[in-house]
Amino acid sequence: MIKKNLFLVLVLLTYFSKAQVGQINIEHRTEIEILATEGQKIINAVLSQDRKVANGLFKSTLISLIELDDSILLDLRKVSNLMQVVNADTSLRVVTWTILDATNTYNYHGIIQRINNYGEYSWAELIDQSANIENPERQELTASNWYGCLYYDLITVNNSLKDIHTLVGWDGNNSMTSKKVVENLYFGVDDTARFGTPIIREAKNEYLYRKIFEFSADLKMTLDIQKDIKRIIYDHLSPSNPSLRGVYEYYGPDLTFDSYEWGGQFWDHYSDIDSDQNLEKSKKDFEVKDRDTIRSKNLFIPN
Numbered sequence: 436m437i438k439k440n441l442f443l444v445l446v447l448l449t450y451f452s453k454a455q456v457g458q459i460n461i462e463h464r465t466e467i468e469i470l471a472t473e474g475q476k477i478i479n480a481v482l483s484q485d486r487k488v489a490n491g492l493f494k495s496t497l498i499s500l501i502e503l504d505d506s507i508l509l510d511l512r513k514v515s516n517l518m519q520v521v522n523a524d525t526s527l528r529v530v531t532w533t534i535l536d537a538t539n540t541y542n543y544h545g546i547i548q549r550i551n552n553y554g555e556y557s558w559a560e561l562i563d564q565s566a567n568i569e570n571p572e573r574q575e576l577t578a579s580n581w582y583g584c585l586y587y588d589l590i591t592v593n594n595s596l597k598d599i600h601t602l603v604g605w606d607g608n609n610s611m612t613s614k615k616v617v618e619n620l621y622f623g624v625d626d627t628a629r630f631g632t633p634i635i636r637e638a639k640n641e642y643l644y645r646k647i648f649e650f651s652a653d654l655k656m657t658l659d660i661q662k663d664i665k666r667i668i669y670d671h672l673s674p675s676n677p678s679l680r681g682v683y684e685y686y687g688p689d690l691t692f693d694s695y696e697w698g699g700q701f702w703d704h705y706s707d708i709d710s711d712q713n714l715e716k717s718k719k720d721f722e723v724k725d726r727d728t729i730r731s732k733n734l735f736i737p738n
Contacts, residue, residue: 474516483537541607543583665697
């Protein structure tokens, strides 16, 4: 593993020397300005048709940049609607964005950029098929059959067989519920992206490919990666009344925290843990409004 990592560092240094970060951003300043402008329209346009048109221009402009071999160096921070996560050695970047349609449902888009161990650049478009995926917590998926969400953090672990990039993400879902996702991304022997692998161990004989949490659209759920100790910490969710079990628009944080901790092979589940984050909760955080008054959202807030 040490030899592999040293080789990758040398490859990346050689690759990055082909273009200076500042130069590539100057060369493509116009395209980045288009992305920033259209990205704001995707978020703020009142009419769904205007958001759709903006998204078409945004996507075509972004892909025209992503196709360039050195585009992984592009600084996309000005594109405020675009979420991006990068692994520790910058050989992988995943960018995602969302658009709210006329039915008040979020649809997701994304792109993976990667430089493999041999310095070869590749990219793949992510196609959101969330609505058509049955039993998503127990399915391996692909870039063209993706469980869409906005990824906001990433940690890379290794189970002695392969590197696995564990991502956490947010899904606005609809006007009634939001979701948060723990996803596992790895690359097969053919170098293609695979989403989901059964390393989330809920119990002794229960393994998930990804974990999906669903809760009231009016509430916030903490789902954070503590990278220094390889732990994913999150609010435990419960219904506001036991009679509402399984009715997720009435689910919210119940003032306790659970976690997944990396043990070398699996993300193992632990209940009722000490957060070590001084995350204060009050009963107000768990209040769920009457079903008819839950309002729709049009702006992403990850926590």
